[in-house]
Amino acid sequence: MKEIICSSPFFGITVSIAAYSIGVMVNRKTRLALFNPLLVSYLIIIPLLLLFDIPLEWYDRGGDIINMFLSPATAVLAITIYRQRFLIKEHLAAVIAGTAAGSICSILLVLFLCRLFALPGTVTASLIPKSITTPLAIAVCDSLGGIQALTVLAVIVTGITGSIIAPPLIKLFRIRSEIAQGLAIGAASHAVGTSKAVEMGDVQGALSSVSLVMSGVITVLISIIFFS
Amino acid sequence: MPFCLSRFLPPIIAMLLLLLFLFTGLLKIDHIKEKSDFLLSNMAFFFIPAGVKVVEHLELVSSIWLPFLIIVIVSTAAVLLVTAAAVTLVMKAGERRKTK
Numbered sequence: 001m002k003e004i005i006c007s008s009p010f011f012g013i014t015v016s017i018a019a020y021s022i023g024v025m026v027n028r029k030t031r032l033a034l035f036n037p038l039l040v041s042y043l044i045i046i047p048l049l050l051l052f053d054i055p056l057e058w059y060d061r062g063g064d065i066i067n068m069f070l071s072p073a074t075a076v077l078a079i080t081i082y083r084q085r086f087l088i089k090e091h092l093a094a095v096i097a098g099t100a101a102g103s104i105c106s107i108l109l110v111l112f113l114c115r116l117f118a119l120p121g122t123v124t125a126s127l128i129p130k131s132i133t134t135p136l137a138i139a140v141c142d143s144l145g146g147i148q149a150l151t152v153l154a155v156i157v158t159g160i161t162g163s164i165i166a167p168p169l170i171k172l173f174r175i176r177s178e179i180a181q182g183l184a185i186g187a188a189s190h191a192v193g194t195s196k197a198v199e200m201g202d203v204q205g206a207l208s209s210v211s212l213v214m215s216g217v218i219t220v221l222i223s224i225i226f227f228s
Numbered sequence: 229m230p231f232c233l234s235r236f237l238p239p240i241i242a243m244l245l246l247l248l249f250l251f252t253g254l255l256k257i258d259h260i261k262e263k264s265d266f267l268l269s270n271m272a273f274f275f276i277p278a279g280v281k282v283v284e285h286l287e288l289v290s291s292i293w294l295p296f297l298i299i300v301i302v303s304t305a306a307v308l309l310v311t312a313a314a315v316t317l318v319m320k321a322g323e324r325r326k327t328k
């Protein structure tokens with residue numbers, strides 16, 4: 001009976017949609033960054049699979065279908081750039097300098113810290129793209145030989161961390177320029193942070209979304225050039 | 229080739245093509261607005277299966293969770309500050325050039 005229900009592709013899809021809907025609901029009710037919809041989904045799905053002893057292979061029959069949408073979801077980021085084209089043109093130097101500095105800092109710091117903690121190479125490879133948006137991070141992780149799931153986890157935890165620590169850090173270090181605030185949040189904590197930047201203001205939100213795409217592309221380029 | 233370009237390229241090429249079509253006016257934003265806004269606002273949903281695969285690595289995660297958290301928190305704060313500093317510097321330089 002369990003196999004009939006759980007090994008159908010509909011199982012993975014239904015469970016994912018249900019868990020995500022609960023996640024969105026919890027997030028809206030509590031308005032806490034910690035209750036990120038994606039994180040809540042994992043806290044529902046993973047214990048469910050373990051508790052009922054459902055093999056990942058069964059879940060993935062539906063999961064792989066959802067996975068197919070990852071590439072189109074990445075491509076759609078182009079629209080963000082197109083919509084903000086005038087803003088990018090106006091602050092081109094700042095956008096490029098900021099996102100390049102952020103991406104390089106992220107990669108070098110992760111490499112350094114992983115060596116410091118003597119983590120295995122596969123873990124390092126999984127953590128290098130942690131500051132960029134998930135579909136691009138998965139691509140970088142795959143090509144560096146990392147573990148996809150660990151990358152996704154690192155990306156989500158990074159996003160949540162960023163949206164929690166960004167406002168106090170901005171106050172503490174007196175980052176007054178709205179442009180710097182937006183670009184910094186996007187570069188450090190991709191789409192999850194961007195939702196926080198949108199709350200702070202229109203300028204911050206727009207530049208944060210530009211920054212998340214640019215940092216992603218720059219990190220991909222750096223990985224192609226230096227790690228191939 | 230250890231570095232597999234084929235995994236990188238499809239989404240990036242698609243993104244560049246879309247950008248090209250939009251800028252040349254071959255594609256109007258109104259044509260794709262509805263579908264793309266749906267994808268953009270529900271993007272997180274499509275990452276669920278990729279992350280659920282972590283059940284296969286629970287042992288690894290529980291053995292590295294502390295360095296993992298430290299790396300994530302430290303580097304997120306550092307990237308935020310470095311980016312803000314770089315932007316502030318460039319904008320100050322730009323203003324100085326304008327006033328001269």
